[in-house]
Each structure stands twice: as structure tokens, then as C-alpha cells.
Amino acid sequence: MQQLPKSNILLLKQLLLLAVVFTLAACSNTKYLQKDQTLYTSSKVEVQGEILNSEKQDLRSSLSSKSLMTQQPNKKLLNSRIKVWLYNQKYNEKKSNWFWNLVLSKRNLEEPVVYDSTKSKESVERMSSYLHNQGFFYATVSYESNTKRRKTSVTYQVNTGRNFVIDKIAYDVPDSAILKIVTANENLSYIKKGITFKSATLGSERERLTRVIKDAGYYKFNRDAIEFTVDTLNKALFRNTLNPFEGFVNIFNENKGRDKLTMDVLIHIKNPEDSLSSWQQYHIGKIYAYPDFSLNGNPNDTTLTQDVRKFITIRSHQEMLKPKILSRSILLRPGETYSMQHYNNAINKLYDIGIWQFVTLQYKEPKDSVNTLDAYLFLTPRRKQELGLSFEVSNSSDYTLGSGITLNYRHINLNKTATQLGMSLNTGIELVRQESGWELQSKQFGGEVSLTWPRFALPFNIKQSSRSNVKTRLILGANYLSRVEKFDVNSINLSYGYDWNESAYKRWIVRPFTLNYVGVNLDPTFRDSVVNTNPYLKRSFEPALIGGENVSFIFSNQDALHQRHYSYLRINVEESGLWLSGINSLMNSISGHKTNLETLTNVNISNFVKIEADYRHYWKLGLHSGVAARAYAGVGIPYSYSQVLPYIRQFTSGGPNSIRAWRLRTLGPGSFKDSSATAQAFPDQTGDMKLEGNVEYRFDLLRMFGGSVNLKGATFLDMGNIWMIRKDSSRPGSEFRFNQLYHDLAMGTGAGLRLDFSFFLIRLDWGIPLKVPYFTGNKNGWYVGEWDLKDARWRRENIIWNIAIGYPF
Secondary structure (H helix, E strand, O other): OOOOOHHHHHHHHHHHHHHHHHHHHHHOOOOOOOOOOOEEEEEEEEEEOOOOHHHHHHHHHHHOOOOOOOOOOOOOEOOEOHHHHHHHHHHOOOOOOHHHHHHOOHHHOOOOOEOOHHHHHHHHHHHHHHHHHOOOOOOEEEEEEEEEOOEEEEEEEEEOOOOEEEEEEEEEOOOHHHHHHHHHOHHHOOOOOOOEOOHHHHHHHHHHHHHHHHHOOOOOOOHHHEEEEEEOOOHHHHOOOOOHHHHHHHHHHHHOOOOOEEEEEEEEEOOOOOOOOOOOOOEEEEEEEEOOOOOOOOOOOOOOEEEEOOOOEEEEOOOOOOHHHHHHHOOOOOOOEOOHHHHHHHHHHHHHHOOEEEEEEEEEOOOOOOOEEEEEEEEEEOOOEEEEEEEEEEEEOOEEEEEEEEEEEEEEEEOOOOEEEEEEEEEEEEEEEEOOEEEEEEEEEEEEEEEEEOOOOOOOOOOOOOOOOOEEEEEEEEEEEEEOOOEEEEEEEEEEEEEEEOOOOEEEEEEEEEEEEEEEEEOHHHHHHHHOOOHHHHHHOOOEEEEEEEEEEEEEOOOOOOOOEEEEEEEEEEEEOHHHHHHHHHHHHHOOOOOOHHHHHOOEEOOEEEEEEEEEEEEEOOOOEEEEEEEEEEEEEEOOOOOOOOHHHOEOOOOOOOOOOOOOOOOOOOOOOOOOHHHHHOOOOOEOEEEEEEEEEEEEEEEEHHHOEEEEEEEEEEEEEEEEOOOOOOOOOOEOOHHHHHHHOEEEEEEEEEEEOOOOEEEEEEEEEEEOOOOOOOOOOEOHHHOOOOOHHHHHHHOEEEEEEOOOO
């Protein structure tokens, strides 16, 4: 028999020890219970009734919540109650040494849950009440407990019966002005004919109506003035009291074809209880701004200087912002009708400017006028200047150690105009561990200067939404990248454009002017042995002028209304060469075809269009797990005299944020695999097109170091590749063909660990290939049959590990 390597024997011992620990954890959790006690191990909710399966699933999840199921069983990890076992090790076995002190953190312990039948009865009552609030007025709930080997499981049986749907909605509003406001916004009501009745819907409608009425100027309107009357009595029964049988016929005729019972809802909005008059509208009176108000300041401080302007009165010790800009930044105006929405918009706008740490808006009724509100804005400033230094250490499959340093400086209120000046310097290196020692693989230096204005900086006025959070940015940057013994890339970039929020979920980034100069200096050996042998690579490394426009649209609905699942979408469109080619042609005409922009700079203009779409969706599966998915598509198309995309705009695949079963920039294009000696010197593969999809299941494992660090786990599936748009004779199989898409898709799976320090996250992922496009062992490249996990060399070549900061998506 062949003897296993020592590393495999050690691995087997560790797995055996882990299996023993979990077996002990599964078997000994009842050891310390008292004679009449049992361990509560599981609970289940069975739902029956005339509702859809999806509704049953949602109902089952709601009824299993802690607020309704008052006693929750101990949780399982890898089919074992390991936290209960750890609790027993600490408090019953009294384990204490360096190892146990590290593991036995309070967050890793869970006290055994002793079954209590009175809590099951209380849960039944709460579930019944909840079902009634959801419109299941004939619902029944019962439970059964099953005890075996001192372990108890509970099954709750729920029969929803038939619930009610809303039929008629009517209003009882004595104030005609309030009634007009309510009916004008009726199309946004949560209560609609035909929907299933839920008491939570009434609560949501009460909040909506309160917001609508307050937005119309009714500052003192109280939500308690809104009441609902629900009528489930079918009045068809009483149309003819002399003939009861006719009433039953009426019920049959009215409910014929109806799947559910119906109810009527009457909405009452009462007048104020302390007055015989109706609700009163309020308007904004005077506006007072305190731009340098301290946290313990006094608004009646006699040392404050008062500056009365057209719309506002400024009270301050020193000028924080030029009065014209401050007045323009305050969205309130005297005489306006009070509105909650205006209140929120005014606060958000002042926060968006970026020079205040705290913004408080208070309304007060002046003594000399009626139905008027004076607005007081208390603004606490931030520090004008900020200086920061950050370090980064990383590791990847194509380098052993990477490090970087970034120095940032920011002035947030240049010349008292809320203009932000930002400057940054950064440098970094990548080192590779060789047999001869550490070798430098690449080095990088860069810097950037930016100016940001909190408005549209245009030669003409443009109306902007109060919620738009407009920024105008001018950015100038330079960067130097050196891949040792390969190439040096110098780049200078300039851009001017605008950022703004179209709505709470939609954002636009528009750069109508971008200019990027890319200069390349090739190492002679690398040029002759690698670049000149590949026409595509040779054209990619030519110096280039990239100038054009860039537009990005971003949608993200991650907020309090989307806690269970939310989405992120980014679409980016970049064009280069259009206006540069226009300048080039104009110079050519003026000079009589003697010179132009390209001949003057000795650099070619890059003409291309690049489109990218990145969609992500996140699901929360309870408190300690979730699923994240991403779909990405990108394509770059050169046009005019350009035949390839510039190297810095080409697509790559593989690495810690892409297909993790391949090393960085080594996958593709298509089914091409570069196995030549060139690939050893320069393994980077690029393409004109990229498709990628990722799914990742994320879950919590343990709390470490007293709960300050959360150890998390993940399993993932990645798929995708890059392709060429045109056929490349030097790389057969690299071009995109729709009928070869399935064959060309690479797939990888793996697992990972994350150390979550709250303010940043360290990620370690292991990836292994499932489907290899260039594998010829079968028709479509499935690679699972080639796995040889016991072979150390195979593992070294096929299991890829990556260390990175933050999530991959």
C-alpha cells in the first residue's frame, strides 16, 4: 500500500479531531440538565389554508420570529450545537488555558434552552393575534411537543382559514380642505380595492396620510386624528328583512366567483379635539441661520453679529460661508407653506455642502403673528482641513507581497465658498518570493489634485432639484507604473464633470470632458521577445491620447425599506476620440495638411466606445447569513483608424475580484491558452469583451478576541471569460462566437474566510476550477474528473488562493 505524505496525514488527523469535537458537541449537551428538564432542539411551523405557497412561506417565516415564537431552540452549526457544547466547557467543565480562553468568548457561547410548555402556549396566543391582524379572522393555531432522549421538538399547526379582501373604501372628513388633499393623493394609498386586509396596511396608510397632510402645511396635525372603521358584515343579508331567504340568495349572488370574503374600510379624519375650528395651515416667517453654532452655544448670545439679508438673517461670530452662497444653500423661503418634505430637503442640502458636522432645524411660533413659523438653523462646523495617511498590505496569486501608502489632504471650504480642494500622493510595490530571495515585480507612484464645487459650475443658470446633491469636479492626476524588466507606463489625466442624484436611488456621473495621455516605454528584451511577436499586443502598447466623454448611471436601493434584499446597478459608457479627431482635422486643414495634433505630439488618437453594466443583488437570510449575486457585461469597440483598445482600457479576467479559480489576468481570451515561453515572462491576457457572473453564500462563524472581530465564511461559484471582437490569428479560439459561448465559459468554485473588523475586512479565498475552456479532455471542458486533491503538485497548480481587502462585490 502506498504511504500517504506527511502533510496529508496531518490533514487527516485535523479532520478527525474536528469530527470528534462535533460528535461530542452533538452527544453531550443534555449531560448537565436536571432530572425533569429537556433540551429544546427544534421548532417547525406547518401552515395550511387557502393561500398561495409563496404566502405560506412568508407566513411561516413571520410566525417563526422571536417576537411571536417566544422560546427559540438552540442554533446549529454544521449539524451540531457547538455553542452549547462550548458553554458547557466553560461553565460546567471549567476549562481554562490559552486555547480555551481564545475560543470561549461570550459571543461563541449559548446557554442550553430548557423547554418550557408555558412559552409554547404563549406563542400560540401571539401567533393567533398576529394572524387576526393579517386579516385571517378564522385562523386557528395549536402545537404538539415531542420528547425523545431528553430532547424536545415542537410543531405549531396553523390553519389560516379564509382571509378578507378590501372591497369599498370611503372617507369621513368634516374639513373640506383636508378632504381635498386626501382625495388628490388617493392614487398613492396603501388601501386599495381587492388587496388582502392587514392591520399593518392601516398603520402604513395612517403614516402616509399624516405625511401628506403635514406636507400641505398643517404643522400641528396629529396622526391620532386618523381612525379606521372596518366592516366585515355582509349587508346583503338585510336588504329584505321580511324575506330572510332572499338575503341568503343575495349573499350567494354577490359572492359568486369571489375567492375571498370582502370588507369595507371607512377612514375618519377628525378635527382638533381642543378646538371647534378646523386644522390650520402654517407658513414660513423669518429664517435665522447660525453658521458657526457650537454644540453648547446660546442662540440669544449678545456677542453674535447679525446680518439681515433678503431671505435670511445670519447670526454668527465669524463668516463661515459667503452670505450669497449660504442664502442659496438654504432651500427655505419666507412665505412658503410649511412642509415636512421641505424640512428634510433643507437639512440634506446643508449636509451635502460638506462644511458642517451637525445641522439642526427648529420651527418656533412667533408671538406677533398667527399660523406662522420662524425657522432657526443651527449649523456646527467641521474642521476646515483634514490630513490622512493610509497603509495597505495585500497578497495575490501573481505576487507574494504587495504594499501601498497613500497620503491625503483636503480643505473643505476654500475661500469661504464651500469649494473643496483635495490632494493625494500614493506609492506601492509588488514583491515576488523566488529561490534566490525577494524580487521587485512592479512599482507605482501617483498623485492627484481635485476641486469640487457644490453646484453646477456652468456659464448659465440651470434649475436643480432640492434633492439632487450636485457636485462639479475638476481632476488632474499623474501616474507612473513600472513592471520590472517589461514596461513603464506614464499617464496624465484631466477630467471635468458633474455628479448628482436624480432621486433617492438614482445617481448620475457625467464627464463631458476627459483627457488621458498614456506613454509607454518598453524594455528592449521584453519588446523583442514578447511584444513584437504579437501584433495585437504591439498595437496595445503604443502611446495614445484618450480623450472624450464618460457617463455613468448608478441605481442602489439599500435602505431601511429594503432590508431583506436590495439591488445595485451601474452602467458606464465611455467614448474616446470624437472631439480629438475634430481638433486633429481642424489643425490639418488650417496648416494645409502639413501638421496636426498627432504629428505634433507624436502620439496616436485612440478612437473607441466602451460600455459596461454591473448588476448586483443581495438577499439577507436571517441575521447571520445571506446571498450575494453579480452579473457583469462589458464590451469595447475601436473605430476609425484605431484597431485595438488601449492596454489600460482592455478587459482582463481572473484574480481576487473576478474568477477566483484563475490567477490574476491569466484567463482567456475564449478557449485560448498561452503555453509558450512568452507566457512565463508575461502571463497577462486581455480582450475586447467580458462576461462574468458570481454567486456567493456568506455566513457568520464565530466571534473572536472578545467579540471585536467577526469570523465569517463563504462559498462561491464564479463563471465568465474575456473574448476578442475580431479574429486574432496569433490566439486561435479567442474570438467571441455565440454558438461557442457555453464552451468558452470558465467556471470555478471555492470557499473563503473573512475577518471582519467592522471598519475593514480581510478576505482569504481558495478557488478551484470546475470547467476549463481550453481543457480538451471532454467536449465542453468540464474539469471535475481531473481533480487530484491528494497530489501536492496538482493542488499547487490548480487551487488558487487570494488575500484581499473588502468583499469581491
